[in-house]
Amino acid sequence: MSQETDTCNPGMNKGSRNIIFDRTVETHRGALVTDSCFVFFTKAAWNLYNMFSLVKPPPVFNAHQVPKAFQEDSIISGYRHPRSSATDCILSLFQLTNETVNVWTHFLPTWYFLYKLLTVIFLQDVWTDAYTWPLLVYLVSCCLYPLASSCAHTFSTMSMRSRHICYFFDYGALSLYSLGSAIAYSAYIVPDAWVNSNFHKYYVPVAVLNTVIATATSCYSRFAETKSLRLGKVLRVLAFTYPYLFDNIPLFYRIFFCVGEDCTANEVNPRHVHHIILAFLTGFLFATHLPERLAPGRFDLI
Numbered sequence: 001m002s003q004e005t006d007t008c009n010p011g012m013n014k015g016s017r018n019i020i021f022d023r024t025v026e027t028h029r030g031a032l033v034t035d036s037c038f039v040f041f042t043k044a045a046w047n048l049y050n051m052f053s054l055v056k057p058p059p060v061f062n063a064h065q066v067p068k069a070f071q072e073d074s075i076i077s078g079y080r081h082p083r084s085s086a087t088d089c090i091l092s093l094f095q096l097t098n099e100t101v102n103v104w105t106h107f108l109p110t111w112y113f114l115y116k117l118l119t120v121i122f123l124q125d126v127w128t129d130a131y132t133w134p135l136l137v138y139l140v141s142c143c144l145y146p147l148a149s150s151c152a153h154t155f156s157t158m159s160m161r162s163r164h165i166c167y168f169f170d171y172g173a174l175s176l177y178s179l180g181s182a183i184a185y186s187a188y189i190v191p192d193a194w195v196n197s198n199f200h201k202y203y204v205p206v207a208v209l210n211t212v213i214a215t216a217t218s219c220y221s222r223f224a225e226t227k228s229l230r231l232g233k234v235l236r237v238l239a240f241t242y243p244y245l246f247d248n249i250p251l252f253y254r255i256f257f258c259v260g261e262d263c264t265a266n267e268v269n270p271r272h273v274h275h276i277i278l279a280f281l282t283g284f285l286f287a288t289h290l291p292e293r294l295a296p297g298r299f300d301l302i
Contacts, residue, residue: 057095058088069160069226072098074292078300080157089155098300099153107150113142134187141180148173164222171218174240175211182207182247189250191258203250210243237287244279251276 061079063071070082078098081088093103117139126132152170156163186204194200217239225232255272284290292299 055091058084058092060095060097067160070157070163073289074296075300076297082157083159084157086155086158089157093154096301099156101302103150103153106146106153110143110147110150113139113146117143131187134184138180138184141177145173145177167222168219171236171239172215175215175218175243178214178240178243178247179207179211185247185250189254191250191254194250207243207247210246214239214243233287237283241283244283248276 058081060077061081062077063075063079066079066082070079075098078096080092080097080099084092093100117136120126120132120135120139124132126136149170152166156166182204186200190200190203218236221232221235221239223232224235251272255269255276
């Protein structure tokens with residue numbers, strides 16, 4: 001059976017012409033949707049900008065203008081009012097203070113880890129595959145810690161009471177992240193020779209105990225520093241250092257000491273090494289208050 005030919009274009013039958021027409025319409029519709037979305041988000045961004053331009057930003061103070069409990073070592077400027085409202089705390093995120101960078105560098109990664117968590121949930125059979133559950137626990141802890149930290153640093157200047165409560169949540173979330181790491185290491189990092197050993201059996205229960213002790217110790221350190229700043233600092237550093245060292249025993253062994261078939265080097269090991277280096281660097285900077293101690297006032301906004 002011969003196909004009917006288009007009189008306008010003898011080389012093209014009507015079926016081909018209809019397909020091309022439909023594709024043209026779909027492309028046109030897609031372009032319209034894209035343009036509409038672009039216009040919508042552009043207008044929304046412009047309206048948001050205008051809204052914030054009409055709002056007066058909260059004042060920023062120097063160290064001698066705020067109570068000593070709100071002061072940070074070697075930080076001279078960029079302090080928010082110690083009795084800020086919740087609105088002022090949120091508005092302060094869009095101006096330069098000594099917490100702005102800290103908040104955003106925790107808040108934005110939260111969405112990256114949430115994306116990773118949702119990717120695993122939608123791409124893996126997480127409801128029946130028990131092997132993925134430790135990964136889910138770890139990713140949830142990765143989401144909770146930076147989110148809790150960003151919220152804590154955002155609202156910590158509402159009052160002295162809220163400051164303590166905010167940092168209690170911050171310390172608790174950090175301890176939960178440490179526990180999430182231990183659960184993941186127990187499932188995926190422990191060498192084959194250690195599986196079902198006494199260490200492996202008690203590894204996660206001890207990590208849970210460490211989480212409770214670390215949270216309690218770090219929270220208590222906030223009251224201890226009212227009597228001795230050094231004592232409070234030492235307690236806080238120890239509260240987070242010990243769980244980290246214990247939780248990473250399987251990782252340290254696998255990377256630095258393990259030999260044999262169950263310790264074959266792979267492409268993930270260099271990333272673990274980088275993570276360890278950055279973790280120790282973070283702990284060192286937190287404990288020593290460097291580099292701000294070397295140049296007080298120069299790093300107030302970082």
